[in-house]
Structure formats: C-alpha cells, structure tokens
Amino acid sequence: MLHDVFALPSGKTLDICLSIQTAILEHKLAPGLKLSEDEVGEIYGVSRTVVRAALQALAHSSLVTIRKNRGAFVAKPTMREAHEVFQARALIEPAVARLAADAITPADLDLLKAHLAAEHAALDSGDMSKALVLSGGFHTAIADIADHRVFTGMVRSLISRSSLIIALYSKRSDTACESHSHGALMDAFADNDAVAAEEIQKSHIIDLHSGLDLREKESDPKSLSQALGLAV
Numbered sequence: 001m002l003h004d005v006f007a008l009p010s011g012k013t014l015d016i017c018l019s020i021q022t023a024i025l026e027h028k029l030a031p032g033l034k035l036s037e038d039e040v041g042e043i044y045g046v047s048r049t050v051v052r053a054a055l056q057a058l059a060h061s062s063l064v065t066i067r068k069n070r071g072a073f074v075a076k077p078t079m080r081e082a083h084e085v086f087q088a089r090a091l092i093e094p095a096v097a098r099l100a101a102d103a104i105t106p107a108d109l110d111l112l113k114a115h116l117a118a119e120h121a122a123l124d125s126g127d128m129s130k131a132l133v134l135s136g137g138f139h140t141a142i143a144d145i146a147d148h149r150v151f152t153g154m155v156r157s158l159i160s161r162s163s164l165i166i167a168l169y170s171k172r173s174d175t176a177c178e179s180h181s182h183g184a185l186m187d188a189f190a191d192n193d194a195v196a197a198e199e200i201q202k203s204h205i206i207d208l209h210s211g212l213d214l215r216e217k218e219s220d221p222k223s224l225s226q227a228l229g230l231a232v
C-alpha cells in the first residue's frame, strides 16, 4: 500500500526508506538533522549508492531535503509552509473530490475500500506513522480517480508535504486522518454524490488544518544512529 509514496525503490533501498520514514514521522529524527551518507550506510550495512537512492526517494516524498554540496537533511517545514499547504489543500481537494465522485468506477471503490481497511488496521495496531502514510494515500487515490492532469499532480505534491507537517504539528495523539471523514467520503462516492463529496472533503481538510498546533516547540534531538537504531 506504500506504492503512492515510493514508486521506484525496491529491496534494500525500500527497507531503508521505510525505516527512515518511520523514524522521521515518529519524531525520532529531528527536522533539520543531517543524514550523512556514510553514517546511514554504516547503520544499515549498505553501499553509498543504495543510501543515495533511498535519500532521493525520501526527498521525492518531501521527508528529506537535499542541498547541493551539503547533503541530505530531515525536512523542516515551517509554520508558514504548513498553513499554505493546508490552504491549498482546502481549495483544491474539494474540487478533486467532486470530479472523483463523477468519475468513480466499482473497481475504484474497491480500491478505496482496501485503502480504508489498511488504514484502520494500522491504527488498530498502533502503527501511527504507517496510518499517517496510508491516510495520505487515501487522498492521492481520490486524486488518481479524478484523473485531472493538473490537479492530480498538485494533490500528490501537497499530500507528500502534509505527512511531515501533520506528524510535527498535530495536536491530536492519533495523527492520521479521522477515519469517519474517509468513511463519509466513501458513502458519497458510492452514491456518485459530487456535491456531498465536495462538502465532506472541504470540512475534512479545514478540520485537519485546525487540528495543527502551529507554535514553536522544543524537540528532543537524538543522534542518527540512536534514532535509526531504534527504528530498524
């Protein structure tokens, strides 16, 4: 179910991506921390090539920032960026939900149901970072169904930036999307009710935005090996 986030990596690269992703989304790696290629390679016992591919994939999902000649760092979304990402989502995603409600097929509905079931399973097992990624995947799946060449790409980019924002700034202990909103969206899609889908998605995004605590807070930095040692 993680294909939305990691389209390319496989094998060892994917394992490292998932391990670092979990460590970032569970706040074990502080925003701004340098991810030295040598150190990451040593921790996982892999070559620089594998490490580089993993860091590139993480940069693609906005969890890591790669700076020219300086290397890779855990991404550090600012509060302004957090606001702006959610403002953009509140404008675009309701329109995308409307398109999806008109375009949805029975096969698409089954796919969304599978997403929702995986999200619930992750929440039930207490795997919050996985639940967070899966709930983002639910939103990108809706954008895929809408199949709009401009909006779909925009939603993908906004969702990948949202995971870390929610992980860092959510006031709620359970950081994934509230599943009842996703359930209500499913009902609207099953009825091809475009107006309801648009309204539910709009209030869902506004709710997510208002659930963020966008104030500066102290972090509890750990070293790279400490953090990744815990995550492996």
Ligand SMILES: [Zn+2]
Pocket (backbone or CB within 6 Å): 135, 138, 139, 177, 178, 181, 182, 204
């Ligand atoms: Zn959601």
